[in-house]
Amino acid sequence: MTNDDRLFLVTGATGKTGSSTIHLLLQRGHRVRAMVHREDERSRSLAEAGAEVVVSDFHDLDGVTAALQGVAGAYLCYPISPGLIEATTYFAQAATEAGVRSVVNMSQISARREAGSNAARQHWLCERLLDRTDMLTTHLRPTFFAEWLKLWWELRDGAGYLRLPFGEGRHAPIASVDQAHVIAAVLIDPESHDRAVYTLHGPVELNHHDIARAMSGTLGIPVHYEPISVEEFASAMAERGMPAHRIQHLSNVAVDYQNGVFAGTNDNIEKIGHRTPLSVEQFVNENKPDFDTSGPYFVPAP
Numbered sequence: 001m002t003n004d005d006r007l008f009l010v011t012g013a014t015g016k017t018g019s020s021t022i023h024l025l026l027q028r029g030h031r032v033r034a035m036v037h038r039e040d041e042r043s044r045s046l047a048e049a050g051a052e053v054v055v056s057d058f059h060d061l062d063g064v065t066a067a068l069q070g071v072a073g074a075y076l077c078y079p080i081s082p083g084l085i086e087a088t089t090y091f092a093q094a095a096t097e098a099g100v101r102s103v104v105n106m107s108q109i110s111a112r113r114e115a116g117s118n119a120a121r122q123h124w125l126c127e128r129l130l131d132r133t134d135m136l137t138t139h140l141r142p143t144f145f146a147e148w149l150k151l152w153w154e155l156r157d158g159a160g161y162l163r164l165p166f167g168e169g170r171h172a173p174i175a176s177v178d179q180a181h182v183i184a185a186v187l188i189d190p191e192s193h194d195r196a197v198y199t200l201h202g203p204v205e206l207n208h209h210d211i212a213r214a215m216s217g218t219l220g221i222p223v224h225y226e227p228i229s230v231e232e233f234a235s236a237m238a239e240r241g242m243p244a245h246r247i248q249h250l251s252n253v254a255v256d257y258q259n260g261v262f263a264g265t266n267d268n269i270e271k272i273g274h275r276t277p278l279s280v281e282q283f284v285n286e287n288k289p290d291f292d293t294s295g296p297y298f299v300p301a302p
């Protein structure tokens, strides 16, 4: 428990990093306001855990302004959807008016001026926009989340398949719960992280053949990685009804991935979040039931 009575706002509160961050802050005795997109089972469970729940769309300036009243520090987490620049602009203005002292901004490892992905370039622009405010700003640039393994997972005839356009590229999958430890730590103690840009990685850099092997060892079934072209991936995503903005993003980050943009590992989770990040084996083991069926986006074999 803590005597600290500062209020923290977590946006994207029902999402992967947001919900884990809220639970951590509450466990440590902090006051948390959760900005949710809609009321549902997920928002009710945040309220039951002790968060103050407010409903607002990122694109509702008055709603975001109300959500930021009395807030000391905020986690800004916008999904891969159109509108990131408008949402960040509204957030920056409303947070400045409300006197919010610090913001932890979810960005991504591929964020850069010359990014081919619209979302990645917009993340880079939004980092720069937030750096122009008076707030203490910290930008998080994770590599691909471990959670994504669930989305592309296919279970067929007792074997698992990952059919993805990642070639022989490598990354160290990072679980959202591990990122939450960094987000919470920076919210609680933002001064030393001002204007920092942190890449976040899991503990072990792997290619997708290695990932398939790690999953196979944990699940006890054969798991195969089948590299596919970006074109096959994009058309399969379109057939599954994925929005065009996300397909544009994923197609371009697939090329980035093959070129090493998502590679690397570091000790930011330990150093900042004081947490040992989950390996692929540990993540899969903790989420076993999710691999009992195929994920929503797997690319079927031709």
Ligand SMILES: NC(=O)c1ccc[n+]([C@@H]2O[C@H](COP(=O)([O-])OP(=O)(O)OC[C@H]3O[C@@H](n4cnc5c(N)ncnc54)[C@H](OP(=O)(O)O)[C@@H]3O)[C@@H](O)[C@H]2O)c1
Binding pocket: 011, 012, 013, 014, 015, 016, 017, 018, 036, 037, 038, 056, 057, 058, 059, 077, 078, 079, 080, 081, 106, 107, 108, 109, 141, 142, 143, 144, 145, 146, 148, 176
């Ligand atoms: N996944 C990866 O591998 C990866 C890697 C690096 C960086 N990132 C970054 O991570 C971020 C996503 O984080 P996440 O995975 O923790 O989030 P997430 O699970 O995708 O959740 C997004 C949250 O935002 C809410 N939301 C969506 N549209 C909204 C709107 N218009 N107004 C208010 N709330 C809205 C959603 O609520 P509803 O569900 O109710 O709509 C949900 O709670 C993105 O910025 C992405 O670039 C992801």
